[in-house]
Amino acid sequence: MSEQKRQEEKYLKMTYQQLLHTQKTLSEWLEETKHSGQSMMSKITEDIKLNVDGISDKLDSFSQIEMKNREIDQYNIKIRNGEITLDKVERLLEKPYFGKIKVDFLDEEEPESFYIGMHGFSDENNDNLIYDWRSPIAELFYNNELGSSSYQVRGNTIETSIEERRQFVIEKDKLLTYFDTMVSIQDDVLLSALAKDDTQKMQDITATIQKEQNVIIRDTSTPYMLVNGVAGSGKTSAIMQRIAYLLYNMQDEITSDDVLILSPNKAFIQYVSDVLPSLGEKNPRNMTLLQFAQNYMGRQIESEETYFKRISKESVSKETTYLRDDQFIHYIKNNVYHEFKKDRLFKDIMYRDKDIISKEQIRQLFDETPQNSPHVDRIQGVKQRLLSGWNQRLIQQSRTKKIHDQVISLTEDQQEKYFGHLIQDDSEKSLTRYAEQLLRKKYKKVTQQINRYRWLNQEVLFHELFEGFSGSIYKRQMSPITLDEAIVLLTIKHFYVERLTMPNMRFVLVDEVQDYTPAQLQFLLLLFPKSDFTMVGDENQAIFNTSTPFKQIKTLFSVDDKEVTTYQLLTSYRSTGAITKAFNELSLSKNATIVPIRPQGVAPQLIKYNQPSEIKEVVANVLSQLDGEKLTVLVKTEHEKEIIETFFDEETQVHVTSINLAKGLEFDNVLLLNASAAHFTTIRDQKILYTAFSRAMNHLFIGYEKSLTPLLAYLEK
């Protein structure tokens, strides 16, 4: 054994022992503190009870309760922090660290070694045995260079020289192997990480983050970041690592509540849900734009399935094109003084078929609001007056003899139902109070209608603004509404009815950004004017009719002197060399070649069949080559998916899905079906093929009926 290895093993043993020691002391401390906490709690409850029962000076006892509450809070914080630290230590015990750098700070001192792991860890003398991968010094490890290098600490650049960079493969206290950057040119640790089988859940890439990914993870200097990265270049991984990085480095400013992830579909949310918890961080809000819009929309928006079917169509109507135009969003925002035709603008407020407040009355209230105010303020004014007028009406009615008689004649059950107890006092004053309570309950729906703007026909606003912008009449029945309509309706609500209150997001991260319409992006920008946006996507995967070119996204975000920083990722980590080469051929950006990292593997295999009934046979043939491994069958449309699915029962190793819903996901072995001449013809089809191919990690099979699409002719050579 070399001296170096002996030294490394010694360091690992020592660190591991320290970790074990900390684990033991911390667990004991937690147990003890929890135990003494329980007796403290029961004593506190006892004290409080005694005080409240026995002391006449209530103020004094309240301040004591307050003090005790603070004690309990502090106790809970102590326990929580202890548990978090124990969690980290236990994670480190699985794999204490994965990297080391020896840094010369270009001063008189000897070069210093830093070990990099998932979390920071120091011994009882406060010596740092492991540095968190997100700490400033760790940047030097990810820079992946020897000799001159630098890192940033609070905006200052520290120049250094790297003497040594080492990667470790460690399991608990066993040093399996290590590699020095200067010795190995290819990154064996990365290659073995990439050789993994597909997983149901995405995994973190902390130990093998690459230099170009590290820049994206750590760049906090820009408000808007736009990453155009080829398939499998680690965009999603970089987003997740970036969130962990931000939560760590800005822990005094933000928590996971200040972060929003917008994901392409529900399956994808599930797929990435383990990454942050495995890094010791809480998952932030992660939703699709459809879910996000539904949260703020009072009515049903189309389902995810319908949405994907709709955006997978070859063409869109002229009407929809207007709805997707960011200029329409601007138009809505810039017309807030618009006078709408009032004949259909207001609706009666009804209770059981009876007119409670007529539309004429509401219109009059509206006319009394100042004409030179923005529409939203006028509507808010009407709402306030409706609420106070309605309130007055209930109060007046509660004083009448008729309603007092009704209160008195309530059965006991009804009294319980309306008041939660029986009427004990039947004085005039008390009856009035009960009557008011009764009326409020009875007419709850009226108050709700006022609060929910049921008296305002928001579709009229929509139609009139649409006509104003497009010069044409909107004809589609909005039921259920599409996401495109919802985005416009919500924008209208925000500027004309009631401001949408958004949680104050510090960071918004958008995955598959190429699939968003300009209107959707503009809408997000309006709702989150103070947030930093990180947007990642791939123009080659713009397979939906909603897509926006990156150039346009950049222009859209280049507002108020804000800069959009763009990055390009060209290295692909997911697929074998042969599969990467196959989808590189389909890439539309011919001036940049995709660089595969993984070994060549086997070439994609073409399989011809003559009619759909042979598909079962094709699948059986593929399965026989896979030696018991799982196979994912990809098809272009939902319709095909429904048909093909019926060929297999649930137990087989075959999983069928459409390319639309496979976005962002990856599979060991893929069989793409029906890559036939008649089925794939357009540029969009070329992107669909690119997306489908790039889902495969190890094996790609391409089935086609009768003749292969000319888009794949290069595979036959």
Ligand SMILES: Nc1ncnc2c1ncn2[C@@H]1O[C@H](COP(=O)(O)OP(=O)(O)OP(=O)(O)O)[C@@H](O)[C@H]1O
């Ligand atoms: N630095 C890395 N170390 C180890 N694995 C990596 C690294 N970068 C990416 N990967 C792996 O490569 C695969 C693709 O990564 P990811 O899904 O983040 O890429 P993507 O650019 O979002 O892909 P796509 O756009 O095609 O959906 C994943 O399995 C991921 O774990």
